Amino acid sequence: MSERSTVHDVTYDLLRSLRLTTVFGNPGSTEEPFLQDFPDDFTYVLALQEASVIAMADAYAQTTRRPALVNVHSSAGLGNSVGNLVAAYHGHTPLIVTAGQQHRELVIGEPYLANREATTLPRPWVKWSYEPLRAEDVPEAFMRAYATALQPPAGPVFLSVPLDDWNRPLTGPAVVRGVSTAYAPDPERLRAFAARITASRRPALVFGPEVDRAGGWHAAVALAERLRCAVYSPPLADRASFPEDHPLHQGALGMSVRAIGERLTGHDLVVVVGADVFRYYPHVPGEILPPGTELLHLTCDPAVAAAARVGDSLLGDTRMSLELLTEAVADGADREPPEPMPRHRKPAPTPSGPPTPAEVYAALAEVRPEHAVFVNESTSTMAEHAAWLPAVEPESFYATPSGGIGWALPAAVGVALGDRDRGVRRPVVALIGDGSFQYSVQGLWTAVQQGLPVVYVAMRNGEYAILKSFADLEETPGVPGLDLPGLDIASVARGFGCRAAEVTSTAELAREFTAALEAGVASVIVVTTRPQKITF
Template sequence: MAENKTVHDVTYDLLRELGLTTVFGNPGSTEQTFLQDFPEDFTYVLALQEASALAMADGFAQSTGKPALVNLHTAAGTGNAMGSLVAAYRANTPLIVTAGQQTREMSIIDPYLNNPDATEFPKPWVKWSYEPARAEDVPAAFMQAYAVAMQEPKGPVYLSIPLDDWHKPALGPAVVRTVSQRTAPDGERLREFADRINRAQRPLLVLGPEVDRAGGWDAGIAFAEKLGAPVRGSALADRVSFPETHALYAGPMPMTIAEVNQVLQGHDLVIVIGAQVFRYYPYVAGDYLPQGTELIQMTVDPHLASAAPVGDSLLGDVRIGLEQLVDLIDTPVGRQAPTPLDRDRAVRTSATSEPLTADEVYATLATVKPDDSPVVMESTSTMAELFQWLPTTRSGSFFATGSGGIGWGVPGAVGLALGDRERGVDRHIVATIGDGSFQYSIQAIWTAAQHKLPIVFVVLRNEAYEVLKSFALLEQTPNVPALDLPGLDIPSLATGFGCHTADVKTTDDLASEFKLALDADGPTVIVVHTQPELPHLG
């Protein structure tokens, strides 16, 4: 037995050894035995709600490339965090999510704040869910949680820990282990794929979020340039994996089965790397592939490989796969260069008395945003305008929710900024957020203000859930209620949480306030009045 050491002591020693010294949470009664005597070399990031705490940890882990530790409050806190947990799972973010549990002695009588089925609650949105059978197993459970979270496909894991476990004597020091975090694709199957690529006359390449997450940005460019084929991104991507200004780039994939089929017309082989086949959303029927078109997929995720409705799949780390595949394919002879994407259309402008168009907002931001500033996107009705005027040109520079649920963007931006600070990167985060989305996690801007984070939140105030109005048209569901958002005084709310604020109605004011925000000591919330504009869905 470790001399005079408790489970609490040994677990903190392990967390320190694993580099997990930042804890995201909102402390509740069942976590205080874990948080007691909080070490000076650890940092506790306070969020004002558990959904924000988990999304902040998600952004932090995506910035640092390391797992993050989240501490939730039993069933109630876990319930609050579930939406953000879905996003982390879909984005393959490695998180160790812990929740305090009532004492073991009282568990059988189901006391207040008990979580009787703690390990079932977060499923299926975690890779592993566990409550140690005895207090002495808590450190080993953390070590296993780390190993599971960091093995591909990475993702969140969940530990439920009774509050009285932390005071129990430890059996000894925790065993620290290492595990492989990358798995190479099968070499023989990779060569088969290369042969099919070499035989293709009119291939299309799709590079999805896994490529950027795996550090494969440069490998993707090298492969695409040797292939000489048009490149598309995933629909509704949470990461961008190819420069959107590159001559080979042809835009993101559409969201419906029918429109995907149209895009694939004329291609004899579709090469999908690091993406789902495909990320569909509204249902518009059609054939998955045009006649005469074949498809191959490389992904690290067995679920995405098994869920693909067509094509042949290869499992493995996509960066390793791209680096090997580029040497296996031939430089094509006589392949015609794809038609460059047209980015020369005019900005849709507003009349003097009207709110700004989304075009005007993003075109203005393009003139003032620093080149190294990443964008966090959660204005679902203006995705096309952001792509047109504010394209992603470098790795680790675009982030969005992995699940499609709104409320991730604001705390996700906070986590990214904290992660940048952790790794010594000095840059501003630019978060373009819809006015409806901003309300979901508005309390996260308090954390940004407390830490004086370099974030510019640009809130597009169109006073509506405009994307839902597009769905109402697509789905032929007239007279849907509650799609308008009048009466929100967002600048006053942001001021109350401690942020610099601005309320703008012209492009000149937007540019001026954005420049001031870059010099501000802490976050700024810029509310931009915009026109309601229906986005295209399919």
């Protein structure tokens, strides 16, 4: 490399070596020195607001199974991104988030667009946050950021880089290091877990998002079938990790202490793999576990293991743990398998007015394309999604792990970009409530500009239905701001360049959905639905 190389040159060569050649961003003045002379072999994905930037990169990294590089603008842009940065943190997504800092000579005087206490702002939602002390340290900081983001448990990291660092002379190349992405469970402890599972009369398995993230879908099926035991989905899972049409699958556990405790009644041992123990939503008091029930917990995340209120933990790569456990447990041929869950019957049509959420999902099930991937952010209809559009393949369901909204619309763009990048063709369908749709609606523009045929189904019930259900549960009448009149989602979608349609019946929905799949462009279908109460 020439003696006249700069920090910019050396860093971009490093990024090439690490296959970080797709940059998700929304540029600002302090980032332009990083983006100058943008190389032809790099791709810049522009989103119109930083929350969308993060969500797109998050889903892209999940889909491609490698880190994604994000560039946002100083403290203002980073602040906009934090909501979806929380989702990436909880989802263990390896993101390298960068932001420009003001010129080093100006920072001491608090200039305009300086990032005050830059490394503090994204905490605690990043694994590592750093601003290099010298321009010469920038490439090495990127290498450390890459290693930290990938090492288990994976997660986002943050780098703040002063704008004048990029043109400083620097001789390269940067040091490129290999990074371990998995570690094995303790063999002795795993054997002890296997013995307890073998001795169990009526065990239950709970497979969480870590399983699918680790590529452990088939390993989960193998363990369940060897044990011949009930399998449950954890509360509010952001990935599906077991075929939800499998005879052993018994549905979701529930969302409250009472609901989960009651659901697990009759099991003498519960084995939670790759999930929190447990992610509760409403506060409905009860027993965490029924009397006489024990719990074993397998996870790659020490923090998740430490936070569990009951049970014994085993740390290790989730897929590896499943495979080793399957070899170590005795065959459960003597166990009586659980009764398969009853199949849902098609709901009777609503005599008048808008269809119910169950009718909407049942209609979509009839026209569901093969190998479709679903991204869901319709908080009040998650049960209907699981009932009518069960996950039947690995990496086919995505949702936000943080509980915040505004993730799914741009995340669907990230999934489609990731599929295109790895040469995979499958329909991408996003199911989103009318309230959630507003949070990152500008993500539609990127879908159109990138030529991505994502199909969005926006369910318009005219309210924050989940919050009305919570108001009933918490006995808080008179809460303002729960109704959403006057949302013209279709017109907004057309303004961004999408194909858009409004429907009021399931027959219209099925027809428009099929047409959208065949259109080959980003499409938004707005379906008016009947509000419903949720039972916790």
